[in-house]
Every structure is written in C-alpha cells, then in structure tokens.
Amino acid sequence: MSKIIFDCAISLDGFFAGDNRSPENPMGGVSPKIHAWMFKQKAFWKHLGMEGGEEDGADSRLIEDVFARTGAYIMGKRMFEEGEVHWPEDLFKADVYVLTHEEREPWVQQGTTTFYFVNDGIHNALEKAKKSAGEKDIRIQGGCDTIRQYLNAGLIDEFFIHITPVFLGSGVRLFDGMDKDKYDMQIAEVIPSNLTTHIRYKLTKK
Amino acid sequence: MSKIIFDCAISLDGFFAGDNRSPENPMGGVSPKIHAWMFKQKAFWKHLGMEGGEEDGADSRLIEDVFARTGAYIMGKRMFEEGEVHWPEDLFKADVYVLTHEEREPWVQQGTTTFYFVNDGIHNALEKAKKSAGEKDIRIQGGCDTIRQYLNAGLIDEFFIHITPVFLGSGVRLFDGMDKDKYDMQIAEVIPSNLTTHIRYKLTKK
Numbered sequence: 001m002s003k004i005i006f007d008c009a010i011s012l013d014g015f016f017a018g019d020n021r022s023p024e025n026p027m028g029g030v031s032p033k034i035h036a037w038m039f040k041q042k043a044f045w046k047h048l049g050m051e052g053g054e055e056d057g058a059d060s061r062l063i064e065d066v067f068a069r070t071g072a073y074i075m076g077k078r079m080f081e082e083g084e085v086h087w088p089e090d091l092f093k094a095d096v097y098v099l100t101h102e103e104r105e106p107w108v109q110q111g112t113t114t115f116y117f118v119n120d121g122i123h124n125a126l127e128k129a130k131k132s133a134g135e136k137d138i139r140i141q142g143g144c145d146t147i148r149q150y151l152n153a154g155l156i157d158e159f160f161i162h163i164t165p166v167f168l169g170s171g172v173r174l175f176d177g178m179d180k181d182k183y184d185m186q187i188a189e190v191i192p193s194n195l196t197t198h199i200r201y202k203l204t205k206k
Numbered sequence: 207m208s209k210i211i212f213d214c215a216i217s218l219d220g221f222f223a224g225d226n227r228s229p230e231n232p233m234g235g236v237s238p239k240i241h242a243w244m245f246k247q248k249a250f251w252k253h254l255g256m257e258g259g260e261e262d263g264a265d266s267r268l269i270e271d272v273f274a275r276t277g278a279y280i281m282g283k284r285m286f287e288e289g290e291v292h293w294p295e296d297l298f299k300a301d302v303y304v305l306t307h308e309e310r311e312p313w314v315q316q317g318t319t320t321f322y323f324v325n326d327g328i329h330n331a332l333e334k335a336k337k338s339a340g341e342k343d344i345r346i347q348g349g350c351d352t353i354r355q356y357l358n359a360g361l362i363d364e365f366f367i368h369i370t371p372v373f374l375g376s377g378v379r380l381f382d383g384m385d386k387d388k389y390d391m392q393i394a395e396v397i398p399s400n401l402t403t404h405i406r407y408k409l410t411k412k
Contacts, residue, residue: 012367012391012407013381014220161218163369165393165407169386175219180375185218187371190398197396197405201218201371 002133003157004126006140006147007066008174009034009164009196015171016144026082028171034164037195038063048088059193066160070094071136072129074122076146077102080115089113095132097125099146122149144172152179154205158188163197182206208339209363210332212346212353213272214380215240215370215402221377222350232288234377240370243401244269254294265399272366276300277342278335280328282352283308286321295319301338303331305352328355350378358385360411364394369403388412 010016011034018028038044043060045052047067053060073092077100090111097118104117118125129138140150150156161174183203191198216222217240224234244250249266251258253273259266279298283306296317303324310323324331335344346356356362367380389409397404 013384013386014379163405165391167381167384167386167391169384173220175373178219178373178375180219180373185371185373187398187400187403190396190403192393192396192398194393197393197403199369199403 002071002130002135003137004140004150004155005070005137005158005160006142006150006156007160007162008142008147009038009162010174011164011166011168013167013169014173014175015168016142016174018168018171021078021082021172023082023085026086030168030171033166033168034162036166037162037164037193040195043067047093048091050088055195057193058191059195059198062160062191062198066139067093069137070139071133072097072138073141074099074125074129074138074146074150075141076143079141079143079146095129096141097129097132099125122146122153122155126150126155144174144176147174148177152177152182154182156183156203158200158202160198160200163199165196208277208336208341209343210346210356210361211276211343211364211366212348212356212362213366213368214348214353215244215368216380217370217372217374219373219375220379220381221374222348222380224374224377227284227288227378229288229291232292236374236377239372239374240368242372243368243370243399246401249273253299254297256294261401263399264397265401265404268366268397268404272345273299275343276345277339278303278344279347280305280331280335280344280352280356281347282349285347285349285352301335302347303335303338305331328352328359328361332356332361350380350382353380354383358383358388360388362389362409364406364408366404366406369405371402 018030021028040055041060042053042056043063073096080098090109090113092113096115107115186202188202189200224236227234246261247266248259248262249269279302286304296315296319298319302321306323313321392408394408395406
C-alpha cells in the first residue's frame with residue numbers, strides 16, 4: 001500500500017532552511033550547505049538527465065530509491081514559489097500538488113511533471129496525490145509548514161532525515177510546532193556515509 | 207594526546223533537557239526518554255557495579271569505550287546541583303571539576319570519584335582536568351551552557367551525539383547559541399542501533 005513520506009536534509013542543529021527566504025533566496029541560501037552531499041551524487045544528476053557528480057555509493061542508491069518509490073508530490077505554495085523560477089524543467093517527473101489559495105490552471109512541463117494547484121486543503125490534496133501515485137508513495141516535499149501540517153494531522157507513515165555535518169545557527173527548524181505526542185517512532189534504517197547521516201524513521205499514530 | 211570531548215543524548219527535535227530543571231526535576235524530566243537506550247545497556251549498570259540492563263551489543267560497547275577513554279570530567283554548577291542528590295556514589299570513577307562561584311572543599315567519594323569546585327574559569331578548569339586525565343580524554347559532561355562555552359572557545363576536538371527517536375517539543379537545545387563558524391566538522395563514525403543513532407563528529411578549529 002502506498003505510504004505518505006517526507007525526506008529532508010537538516011543541519012546538525014536542526015535547521016531545514018535559513019532566514020529571509022524568497023524566490024531570490026530559496027531556502028534562505030542554505031541549500032549548498034545542507035544539500036552538499038546530494039549535489040555530489042551521480043544519481044541526482046542522472047535523475048535530471050544531466051551528467052554530474054562524482055559519488056556513486058550508498059548515498060546515490062538512496063536517492064534512486066526515494067525517486068523510484070515516489071509517485072506524487074505535495075508542496076506548499078512558498079516552496080513552489082521559491083523553486084518555480086529555479087528548478088530545471090521536469091525535476092519531479094510526477095504529478096506535484098501545490099497547496100495554495102491561488103486558482104491556476106495546471107502547469108504541464110516537458111516530460112512527465114505537472115503542477116496542480118489545490119485550493120481545498122491538505123486532505124483533498126492527499127486524495128488527489130494518491131490517485132496520481134497509484135501503488136507508489138506520496139512525498140510531502142516541503143516546506144516545513146506543509147510537512148508539519150501532515151505530521152500533525154497524523155498522516156505520515158515514514159520519513160528520511162539526512163543530518164548534514166554543518167551548523168546553521170538560525171533559520172527554520174523542521175520539527176518546530178510538531179505535536180510531540182502524535183506518534184510512536186521507530187528507527188527503521190540508518191545509512192552511514194561520510195557526507196551526511198541518513199536515518200529512516202517509521203511512525204505509528206497513537 | 208588527550209582529547210576534549212563531549213557525549214550527549216538528544217531528541218530528534220534537538221533537545222538535551224526539558225523545561226523547569228531543578229534538583230527535584232533533573233534534566234527537566236526527560237532522561238527516561240532520551241536515555242532509554244542507555245538504561246537498557248548492561249555496560250551502563252556494570253560501570254556502576256550493579257546488575258541491570260538486557261542489551262549487550264554495539265550500544266554497550268560504545269558506553270564502555272567512552273567510559274574507558276575518559277580520564278576527567280568538567281561540568282557546570284547547575285548540572286552538578288541537579289545530580290548531586292540523585293547520582294549513585296562513585297558514578298564517574300574519575301576527578302570531576304565543577305565550574306562554580308562557590309568555594310567548597312573537594313568532595314571525595316567512596317571509590318575513585320572526587321568532585322573539585324573550580325572558581326577561576328573554563329580554561330583553568332581544563333588545565334586541572336588535563337592533569338587528572340593524564341593520557342586519557344577530558345569529557346565536558348554538561349549541561350548545555352558548559353558545553354557551549356567550551357565549543358565557542360574552540361576547545362572541543364570531537365563529540366558523540368546519540369539521537370534518540372523521540373520528540374520533546376520544548377526544552378533546552380544542545381546547540382543553541384553555538385558559534386556556527388568556529389569549526390570544520392566531519393563525521394568520524396556512525397553506530398546504527400534500533401534504540402538510538404550514535405554519531406561521532408570530529409572538529410577542526412577554523
């Protein structure tokens with residue numbers, strides 16, 4: 001059965017994004033730091049149909065696995081607006097549901113990425129994403145507010161955290177505002193690497 | 207050569223201690239949650255000269271290793287006061303330097319633990335601890351304020367974090383107030399476990 005997941009890189013001090021986020025400064029400028037491990041992976045660039053990266057080990061396998069298992073994405077309006085002007089065409093290669101109050105026609109990209117703009121809440125977005133995903137999983141892409149909404153609604157089945165060995169000092173913390181008593185949590189998998197520490201957690205709603 | 211280390215359990219949302227810390231409520235009551243993995247380890251109870259625990263795997267090896275490498279401890283006054291009334295006799299089995307403004311004679315316990323009360327700052331405490339430790343390492347035991355002072359003075363060589371799969375939601379964060387630009391950080395070791403994720407980081411002062 002299809003799972004609802006998320007997958008985020010954070011700094012060792014727990015930050016998902018920096019301060020002063022905007023389309024001109026996506027993720028508050030922290031992506032080169034917390035995603036450094038990802039940009040080194042051949043699998044990441046291969047997914048984009050590009051040559052790049054020099055690493056092809058466990059980190060690359062993980063990237064391939066997460067792309068392969070994901071059949072649809074859900075993201076917040078702010079993440080979409082920060083990414084819209086920067087992301088390469090057909091980055092997601094699946095249907096992407098954007099939570100927004102804006103009414104907008106779907107944006108069909110070259111390839112297999114289509115952005116749909118959903119105005120009727122997280123549960124309806126999830127139902128639509130489930131239809132797109134079929135047997136595959138639905139990934140809550142971000143940002144933090146969107147992940148927190150799905151977490152606090154008790155809807156997340158598992159997630160990957162990539163703890164990158166860097167301190168950011170300030171910004172947006174992934175788990176701020178999280179309902180701490182919503183789930184029982186178990187460590188499902190740890191993938192050591194010298195670039196970042198990948199941990200997969202399973203959640204069971206209490 | 208002797209290293210300066212620390213070793214802390216934190217929740218997945220980054221908390222080292224809970225709210226409302228006091229001798230009546232040491233660590234804000236979070237120890238049963240973030241140290242659950244430790245209390246299950248035979249090595250922990252063996253160190254206390256007691257029978258206990260049911261686990262004897264990689265987590266226990268790590269506990270033995272950290273006790274074996276540590277030749278002296280430094281801690282803040284608040285941690286000392288929270289622990290003083292609760293810790294079993296001879297918990298540390300080494301010299302422990304307590305940073306305080308209080309003048310007090312050393313407290314020599316049964317066994318090999320002696321608490322010394324140091325009034326002249328973190329650098330002098332460290333020099334004293336180095337003499338006690340000999341070839342072994344000096345562990346900055348806590349709390350967060352004390353660890354942060356040594357971190358921000360550029361004095362820490364490496365540290366272990368045990369990321370326990372629990373959310374606390376509020377409390378004292380280990381890395382709050384950390385000078386984010388003080389060190390280059392590398393992942394030195396990851397010890398996976400289904401109880402907690404042990405990560406050892408090496409620091410190089412910039």
